[in-house]
Amino acid sequence: MRTHVVRPEELGETEIQRWRRLQEADPALGNPFLAPEFTLGTARFRRDVRVGVVEDGSGxxxxxxxxxxxxxxxHPVGFGLTDLQGIVADPGLDLPARELLRACRLGVWDFDHLIAGQRMFAPYHQVVRIEPIMDLSGGFAAWEAEARSLAPKTHKTIRYxxxxxxxxxxxxxxxxxxxDPAELTRLMRWKSAQYRRTGRTDRFTRPWIVGLLRHFHETGFGVLSVLKAGDRTVSLHLGLRSGTAMAGWxxxxxxxxxxxxxxxxxxLALAEGCAEDGLTEIWMGRGGKEFKEWLKSREVPIAEGRVARATPGAAWHWMRHVPLNRMRDAALNDPRLYSYADRALKGYARARRRTS
Known part of the structure; x- marks a missing residue:
């Protein structure tokens, strides 16, 4: 087995088509974050993106x-922005993770939204959570009927x-x-205000992220959905589309x-729009939002961890990141700590606004 590393733009049409066929062979790989468009698009704005191409005697x-x-x-491509990560591979691939890293000249690869079912990375999981999925394969009416039966009061309230x-x-x-590019600008402005309001880092202060969203929107890989009341825009959503899957973003x-x-x-409007446009699932992303419990039809396990070889770079990475990650995991896994942390961030945001 041989692995060579290339820049995404060096992949030819034959390689891109092979990438798509590998996605089609495994339903878990259908997520847009694992599509070639996501890697190719990110590489337009980040020069550190690479692709390890693994071959055996058959290709x-x-x-x-x-x-x-x-x-x-x-790191996974688009680290910090992507809700699903992994290797796009033949289901029968038998390749040790450390051997893959050695071939790609990496000392460490950390992940936080890895498809937990990928065997080669299983020994390196530190935390396993779930990503909820809305299943629209039976159409919007069937999905809505199921959601209504699970939470009739919530559904009735939203429709009211x-x-x-x-x-x-x-x-x-x-x-x-x-x-409309103006609606995308509006979404980023609203999202920036939300980040400041809740004490989170504003992603849209980074020009490459702004450029990436505009690129995906212009090419159609990003789907911008707009909810209006009269002539007022009241809600927006930018998701990624690949095949019959939508990734909420x-x-x-x-x-x-x-x-x-x-x-x-x-x-609710997004679910109906996706079903009418031929999409059969919406991946909602890992996270503790209560509304996802009502909307979801099924779940996929998602893992966080790191693969490391004995290199100086891996040791430096461990000292800088792992202890902090463990403290964060403790907060995420304890509702009380999560609530305290969330309130602290919001308090910090309010104090920062008062002094700015």
Whole structure:
């Protein structure tokens, strides 16, 4: 078995088609974050993106997209932005993870949204959580009926708020795929305000992330959905589309309309829009949002951890990141600590706004 490392733009059409066939062979690989478009798009804005191409006697059996940082430290492509990670490989691939890293000249590869079912990385899992998925394969009506049966009061409340929004503000309308760049700018502005409001790092202060979203929107890989009441935009969502799968990515709403739950109304509209456009599933991303419990149809295990070889770069990476990650995991796994941390971040954000 032989592995060579290339820049994504060096892949030819034959390799890209092979990548797609490997995705099609395994339902877990259908997520847009594992599609070639995500790696190729990210590589337009980051020069550290590489792809390990694994071959045996029969041809290409795997693609390993990754970012290479100084010291041989590796990350998944779009690290910090991606909700699913892994190797795009033939299901029968038998390749030790450390051998893959050696061939890619990496000392360490850390992950936080890895498909837990990938055997080669299983010994390196530190935490396993779940990613919820909305299953639309039976159509929107079937999915909504199931969601209504699981939480009838929640469903009734959201539909009531949708009707009230229409009465108070204007007729509610929905555009599944808007090409308007001004709406994307609005989404990023709202999202930046949300990050500041909650004490999180504002991703849109990084020009490469702004450029990446614009690129995906312009090429159609990113689907921008718009919910309006009258002539007012009240909710937006940018997701990624590949085949019949949608990956939820950046939702945002106008806080002036919070009492109408525009985000939840938008999620229902998104499900209907996806089903009408031939999509059969929406991956909602790992996270502790309660509304996902109501919307989800099934779950996929997602792992966090690191693969390391005995190199100086791997040792440096361990000292810098692992102790902090363990403290964060403790907070995520304890509802009380999570609540304290969330309140502390929001308090910090309020104090920062008062002094700015």
């Amino acid at each position: 290409i059996v795997a693609f390993f997209p990754h970012e290479r940082r100084p010291g041989g430290v590796g 708020k949708e009707r009230k929004l229409g009465r108070d503000v204007g007729e509610v309308s929905y555009e599944f795929a808007s090409a 950046f939702p945002a709403y106008d806080t002036d309309f919070s009492r109408y739950s525009p985000g939840m109304v938008g999620h």
